[in-house]
Amino acid sequence: MAGPRVVIIGAGVVGAALADELSSAGWTDVTVVDQGPLPATGGSSSHAPGLVFQTNPSKTMTEMARYTVEKFCSLDVDGQPCFLQTGGLEVATTPERLTELRRRHGWITAWGIEARLLGPDECVELHPLVDRGRVLGGLLVPTDGLAKAVLAVEAQIRLATARGVRFLARHEVLDIRTEDERVAAVVTDQGEIPADIVVCCAGIWGPKVARMVGMNLPLTPLAHQLAWTGPVPALAGQTDEAVRPILRHQDADLYYRDRFDRLGIGYYGHRPMPVSADDIASVGSAGQMPSVLRFTEDDFAEAWAETQALLPATREAKIEEGINGLFSFTTDGMPLMGESPEVKGFWVAEAVWVTHSAGVGRAMAEWLVDGYCSSFDLHECDVNRFEPHQLAPDYVLARDCQNFVEVYDILHPLQPAGAPRPLRTSPFHAREQELGAFFLEASGWERPQWYAANEPLLAGRDIPVPNDWAARYWSPIVGAEAQVTRETVAMYDMTALKRLEVTGRGAAAFLQYLTTANVDKSVGSVTYTLMLAEDGGIRSDVTVARLGRDHFQVGANGNPDLDWFHRNLADWRHLPAAAGGGSVVVRDVTAGTCCIGLWGPKARDVLQPLADQDFSNAGLKYFRAKRAHIGSVPVTAMRLSYVGELGWELYTGADMGLKLWDTLWEAARPHGGIAAGRGAFNSLRLEKGYRSFGTDMTYEHDPYEAGVGFAVKMDKGDFIGRTALERRGTQVRRRLTCLTIDDSRAVVMGKEPVYDGETCVGYVTSAAYGYTIGKGIAYAWLPAELSTPGRSLGIGYFDRRVPAVVAEEPLFDPSMQRLRG
Template identity: 80%
Template sequence: MAGPRVVIIGAGVVGAALADEISARGWTEVTVVDQGPLPATGGSSSHAPGLVFQTNSSKTMTELARYTVEKLSSLDVDGEPCFLQVGGLEIATTPERLAELHRRHGWITAWGVEGRLLTADECVARHPLVDRERVLGGLLVPTDGLAKAVLAVEAQIRRATERGVTFLARHEVLDVRQADGEVTGVLTDQGEIPADIVVCCAGIWGPKIARMVGMNLPLTPLAHQLAWTGPLPALAGQREEAVRPILRHQDGDLYYRDRFDGIGIGYYGHRPMPVTADDILSVDEADGMPSVQEFTEDDFADAWAETRALLPATREAKIEEGINGLFSFTTDNFPLLGESSDVKGFWVAEAVWVTHSAGVGRAMAEWLVDGFCSSFDLHECDVNRFEPHQLSPEYVLTRDCRNFVEVYDILHPLQPSGDPRPIRTSPFYARQQEHGAVFLEAGGWERPQWYEANAPLVEGRSLALPGDWAARFWSPVVAAEAQVTRETVAMYDMTALKRLEVAGPGAAAFLERLVTGKVAKSVGSVTYTLLLDHDGGIRSDITVARLARDLFQVGANGNLDLDWFTRHLPADGSVQVRDITPGTCCIGLWGPLARKVLQPLTDDDFSDAGLKYFRAKRAYVGSVPVTAMRLSYVGELGWELYTTADQGGKLWDTLWRAAEPLGGILAGRGAFNSLRLEKGYRSFGADMTYEHDPYEAGVGFAVRLDKGDFIGKAALERRRADVRRKLTCLTIDDPGSVVMGKEPVYDGERAVGYVTSAAYGHTIGKGIAYAWLPAGLAAAGTALHIGYFDRRVEAVVAEEPLFDPTMSRLRG
């Protein structure tokens, strides 16, 4: 099978890896074009220092890096290796960094990569140039090392060429041709190449290429300083290119690598130096590599001073070379992978560093050939993940520059992203400010984490206080809000929940084809259901409410759900999908007194008989028209109440005037997360992702295999009988040991899984952690440990849900 006609734009580490991987899968009618010479094309790959550190808080990014290490370690060019596996050493010079290295060790242990924590003496034994007096400890990953990027490009070009792939050097892309919303070819300065699929792997020129099809690629090329010393007397006679581990000194925003008898120094501590893709010269225009800008010595002064302090041997040398090399940053530090939402056949694989290059090549090849990626969970990397505001030039530039500054910072999982803020606010924002809301950000939305006005609720309560790390971006008020929700009633701002409207005569059949549950039911029905990919993996969990015969409202998880729906729309125009989130808002009114708040405000019947659990209806609350859905993600009686944004303030005031005299409160996301974990409600993106199926994730109840065909059904039937791992509930007795997520779980000394999400259960009086574990360890009562920084936390597998297993409070 030669496959479709594919043109890959860019022959750097990503384009070469994709050509190799896709041709290995039988697609050989592939042409790779690049404006530069091969294999050093003049892009970021050509000057990359090649350091491959696999440690990352993202499981996906670690796995992409691990595959890159494995593949490049197997490649050579005429006997010269493409990867020097010297190991990677991260050192701590402050107590805060040492604690962070313990956390990072937890990540790689959770993701299945070998790593060891070292004492200061062990660090110096591994890297003798380091000053022993400066170091407190370190983290060693033996499989890290140096990628020889240009050699890796050449090796993969050779393999792909042997399978029939054509590589065209010195071909500048002038346009991407399209017709009727599909790509048809690529126009170069030497002619047009027909194509059914075009993949943009142009790196720092990516935004320029993407604009040829009207695509806004949120990527910023930034200059990064890299310098090389002259010979160091301490390294005199070193004949091998690298013998010491690659070294990270993150407290100084620095990294180091060997180069025979000198060292390379990379620096992130300088001011951000962004450029636009249009400002980068072409290969023909540039004097040298266009991805290399003039070295600015003044910006490197602090780096050189810190280097001489940390590595005393460098005091006898000087900087002989230096560059400001360009490479790509994104607003969330993830690559940009996938197909354009507007032009069929135009794909991108952008903002990919050498560290993840071969992994991305494999992921893209699987995605293109099979229609899905089976080796990696790519939901964090999908180019269509962004909300419209996240594509604005101001937003992209500001966030990308901030990410450059913070690249080595110690960041808390709840730490807000910073400017530009605020961007998206609900109609309740001013009222929340009046009550002392402490806002965190999600998807651009300002979301209250707790309300300082509730501080008096803390008095007289027995509240568990977490340790230092978990206590950041937290307050005892969170605990009080959670308890009061279960005692009286609370109002939660749920506006940030993505809402889609699916309408038209074909809407019911359209949804039935996409989801695992039965949604073509009576008007007023609400269904919790799943979106699956073709391999049976979970793409999202959603709620579908049938509001009229041809009208549905979908509670979704983000823009990827909208993109998935849009891609599957029937061509006959019988279904329309639109994002109604910006024009609407939502209040979650939940708690045992919720009905006492709501019923006096409306003539509609909100008794249990009048609106049963998982039913919806249109009604009036005071003078405000609402869509009321009897759902509760905190496990209490209540409703999600939706209205238009212009009447949101009126709805809020109406409910608050009725709730406050009954002891009702406003409550934030901190309490919400604790309450939803007590009920065992999953969160897509944290607890379950593309790599998991419903039976593993404990949401098999949302699958109706007895209904008609739906995407992923055939694959799910094959996977159903082979559940080898399970999303499992763990409880922790020690109230001070609240974990945060992504920690390793141990059975004895063996790492067996990882935590997904966690919180303290303020109703049940225990810490809660959901974790992926082997099915054999998922039985209630199994004693395990969670690795939390430098200690182990005792945990035990528990039956779920932990709270109200009979559902009596929800159905009251």
């Protein structure tokens, strides 16, 4: 099959990889256009230094890097290899960095790639230019190395061309023509190319191309310094291009690579140098190439001094040449992949460095051909993951520059982003500030982690203090808030949760098709359910409350869920009314509403005297909803709880939110009620075994593996992913498993490797200390045969092996008496 007519804009490492992967999958009616010459087109690929370090806190990014390494190792151009597998060495010159390398070793081990921690002597043995007195240790990944980016482009161009793909050099894209809100053609300075699908792989020009279809791409080109020494006497006579491992000195924002008897030096420690995509020179008017700017020597002075200190042999050399090369940065450091939300057929694969290029090419090809990606979990990469404020130009510029500054920094998993903050505040924000809330950020929302006003609760409580790393962005108040929630009652600000409203005739049928459980139940029902992709992987988990015959409220996980609703709704509207099509409307109502979770054994004592409705167990059963007034505040009350206690999620309009808080607060105080933060919430939800989408389960997992198979009702009729689930069956080879840890200081943070003896068998997802059960909790993906309760395993945590035991779940209230009472 030739497939649809595809036009790829950009013939760098991503565009070439995508053309190769698409044509390998049978789509050969593919045209690749680029404004520059081939294979060195003048974009970032043409000047990239080529260092490929696979270690990344994101499992997806590591797996895409691993695929890039494997593919590039198999490519050559007339006998010239496209990858030099020298290994990658990261060195530590401070105790803090040495500790960080142990954490990084945990990541790469968890993601299944061989790596070794080295002592100082071993580092010098591998890279003799390093000063033994400066180095405390290192991390070696033997399969890392140097990608020859331009050669890799040429090799993939040749493979794709042999299958019929056209590559058109020196074709500048002027516009993208659309018809009926879908792409129709790419307009170039040499004519128009008809297209059913257009994929923007334009790199630093991506925002400019995306604007041609009205799409706002949160990407900023930033200059990054790369310099080359003259001959280094210690390297004299080196006839191979690279014989030493590529080297990273992250304490000083530096990296190094061989080039025969010279060294390449990359530097991130200088001031951010953003450039607008509109201001990048065209190929014809650029000097060396459009993505290369003049080298600013003053910005490199500190890098050169530090280089001479770490690599004393360079004192006998000079800097002979340098560039300020443009690369793409995003607000969260992840690629931008997926289809425009408004123009069908316009796709992007942007903000991708050489390291991940072939992996992204494969992922995009699978996504286009099959409708989903089977090789990688792309939930972190979806271009539609951003909230509207995250597309504001000022926000994008500030966060992209911050990501440049932090590219080699040691970042804690809970570390909040910097400016601009605050951006989104709930109606309760002033009261939370009065209570001394310590705020972290969630989708731009300021969300309390704990409250200083609760410090007196610590009296008489033995709250264990975790290890130093886990104790960052933590307070013992977290433990007290968790315990008080179990003892009396607590108020939680749940406003940051995404809320969607689905209305209109056919709304029930639409939601039935989108979700795995039966949501077409009586008015007042609340259903926990899943959304699946066509391959049966978990797309998200949501709660669906039926507030009227044709009125539903959906508790979602973020903007990708809203995009998923809209995409499927676009197809749904074309169905005849008899088949469920018609006037279904999906709206994001998050900003205009707010939510308080009122939970704990005394929650009913607080709420019932305030309410004009019956909130007894008979009056509102578990997983039911009703409208009521709490004092003078109209609310939608849903009886559900992710902390495992009696209570309700209470929703009202943003205009009435402060009044709701004050009303509940005044009523709760006589019962010992408190406000509690997200730290306590996370501990309580793990005690109850509740999963968190995006952390515990993602696109790569199916419901039965993740322990949420109860949310799948195969007898309810057709839904997205049903056929794939039937093929998969309920037998699982891996399982999300609960582990407990006896050592109260050994609290892990997530993404650590799990060992059976000396063999890494899985990785941790969510973790916290359970203040009710008195043990640490870690959920982990393990082979099914190792998920037997009572089995002893180990968790790799920095330089420790933490003993852990597989436990029955839930750890707290397995009979559900507290929730249903």
